[in-house]
Amino acid sequence: MKDIIDVFSENFKRELFLINEPLKNHTSFKIGGDAKVFFMPESVSDIADALKVCRENEFPYYILGNGTNILFSDKGYNGVIINIFNKFNQVYLENENTINAQSGALLSSIANIALNNSLSGMEFASGIPGALGGAVYMNAGAYGGEMKDIVLSADILDKDGNIRTLDNNEMGFQYRSSNAEKEGFIVLSAKLQLKKGNKEEIKSKMYELNSQRKEKQPLEMPSAGSTFKRPEGNFAGKLIMESGLRGYSIGGAMVSEKHCGFVVNTGNATCKDVLLLIEHVKKTVYDKFNVMLEPEVRIIGD
Ligand SMILES: Cc1cc2nc3c(=O)[nH]c(=O)nc-3n(C[C@H](O)[C@H](O)[C@H](O)COP(=O)(O)OP(=O)(O)OC[C@H]3O[C@@H](n4cnc5c(N)ncnc54)[C@H](O)[C@@H]3O)c2cc1C
Incomplete structure (x- = not known):
């Protein structure tokens, strides 16, 4: 097997990856040894290229969002961690009820944008500390809501490197899982279907749920x-x-x-x-x- 660091150095600009990066710095558990290569894509093509390089060279890889649901081994990861996170986090309003966000956007940031536009539906997720991709993959949920309720569609990268748009049904959401997990899809972005609501009511619901979290x-x-x-x-x-x-x-x-x-x-x-x-x-x-x-x-x- 070729050396992972050599191959990444040949194929990618230096600011896109870190070498021997401690994973404990990227997880909410603050646990985990080093990742040989820690790759931080800025675009869909960076993600697709990293996957292609990993597959061609048989390098193990793993997708990481905000690391809030992961326990990494003390020995770390002898492969490539693809961290789809803060370099891939754009959020915009698709139309008056729909938010379109890249998978590295934090749920809390998306919830804030929903609030600022008087859109209801993200309240349950406003205190979940993950990013959108991890939340879709996991079908994250809290206080009676789950991602399944608001995902209109998701753009994913399948195992063959094809970008596909899957609707809610095709995402196969289940309790804390989805077809992204079963089929090894990488979530690139998702459209979230929300409803026009009352800004003050949305704000107080978020405040109430987040106060409950802090207390419990x-x-x-x-x-x-x-x-x-x-x-x-x-x-x-x-x-x-x-x-x-x-x-x-x-x-x-x-x-x-x-x-x-x-x-x-x-x-x-x-x-x-x-x-x-x-x-x-x-x-x-x-x-x-x-x-x-x-x-x-x-x-x-x-
Ligand atoms: C204090 C605290 C409170 C929490 N409360 C809740 C809660 O109320 N409800 C709840 O459901 N969860 C909760 N969680 C867990 C966690 O925040 C969620 O599961 C969240 O959705 C994980 O998102 P993440 O970006 O951190 O994903 P990560 O932890 O980085 O990854 C989780 C899984 O998703 C995969 N993944 C990440 N991004 C992508 C992507 N773009 N494409 C494909 N796969 C991807 C990873 O490979 C991994 O298998 C909590 C965690 C903490 C620390």
Whole structure:
């Protein structure tokens, strides 16, 4: 296999990538070793070119948005991380009810633009810390809303390098997943269908939901949000709390005292600490309630 750094240096301008970049600097968990190449595309063609180079050379690659739902290995990633984020974040009003945004735009920024244009529908997502691409891929949701409710269509890059526009149905949204995950689509942009509303009401709804978040979630500590998916008919946090695991820790990883559904990094947590804690929580909850928790956080790397 050719050297990844040599190949990227031959094919791309230097400001598009970093070498041996610590992934802990790009995730909300503040965990993760180095990525051999950390690629920061500015355009659709940068993304397509990076994928082509990776495929031709059989380099492993992984797409990263704002890194708020990812646990990277302590050994990092011996390949290319394609960070579709703040160099790819344009947002504009397509027509009076529709916002068109590139996948690197933060949900909070899109929600602000919706608010400024008196558009309702993004309130549920205004406090989710991810970018649009990750939110579409994950079908992110909160407080009774989910991306499925507002995505009119998404432009994606498929495995063969074709750009396609998929409608809501073709995106195959499910609980915290979509066809982007199943088919390996890269989300380039999405059109969000919103409704004209009352600006003050939209603003106060966002304020109310974000106040609830601050009150209930350990936002002051590094985490990747809810560590586990919601088991059918139950809540992971409740089962974990009732298993007596509030504050339980392994190394620097701890079950949050404020919200048991969150594993937090108390300072120096390693990926190994978090994985051991996840296994302990799963086993304890299973032994007590016969419910097998499944991680929501994506666990990536060597
Ligand atoms: C404090 C906190 C609170 C949270 N609250 C919520 C919540 O209420 N609801 C909720 O659903 N989530 C929540 N999350 C989790 C997270 O914010 C969401 O899942 C978010 O949608 C992830 O977006 P991201 O840009 O950070 O994606 P990343 O974490 O970077 O990536 C997540 C997944 O999406 C893929 N991906 C990212 N961008 C693209 C793209 N352009 N194309 C294809 N695949 C892509 C990645 O490969 C990865 O598999 C929370 C997280 C934190 C830290």
